[in-house]
Amino acid sequence: MAVADDKLQSLFDNELPSDEAEVLRRDLSDEDLLKLAALAELSETVRGTVSAEAATHELDLWSSLADKLPQQPSAQVIPLRRKIVRRTTAIVSALALAASLLFALRPGSPGDSNCEIEELEVVGTGATVMKVADDRGNDTTLIWFDHQEEDEWESL
Secondary structure, three states, X not given: OOOOHHHHHHHHOOOOOHHHHHHHHHOOOHHHHHHHHHHHHHHHHHHXXXXXXXXXXXXXXXXXXXXXXXXXXXXXXXXXXXXXXXXXXXXXXXXXXXXXXXXXXXXXXXXXXXXXXXXXXXXXXXXXXXXXXXXXXXXXXXXXXXXXXXXOOOOO
8 A cells, every 4th residue: 555645754754643653654565665765865865965065165144244233332341349339239228218218107106195104004915095185175194904804903
């Protein structure tokens, strides 16, 4: 059974899946084997001719391409020490900016409560100082103790 020429070419070029190539190799006739040998000989002849022709001509692509490229000024070379100093300066500046933003944007203090607390002992987990206005427009300062047990009241 003769195999189609395009299948033989695909087999020769290793373009067939391995299982299909194995099945095709088993079914090759003598004529198909001669065609494969002729393809191999033709391929070797073309490869040899092209290689010999290329060896006789020196190929210099750069000289023909260099004239067509736009002229650019030479790059400025920065010494390594200067690069390190620039990067370090940039990093320190960025850290200083971040620290100043942190201080500027931090939550403020609760404000003036018109009282001075000289000492405050807290039995619970914390205390809050608040200023509350009464009906007559006077302010009263309150100290609120968080999580205080009922029997641990102290006088201030």
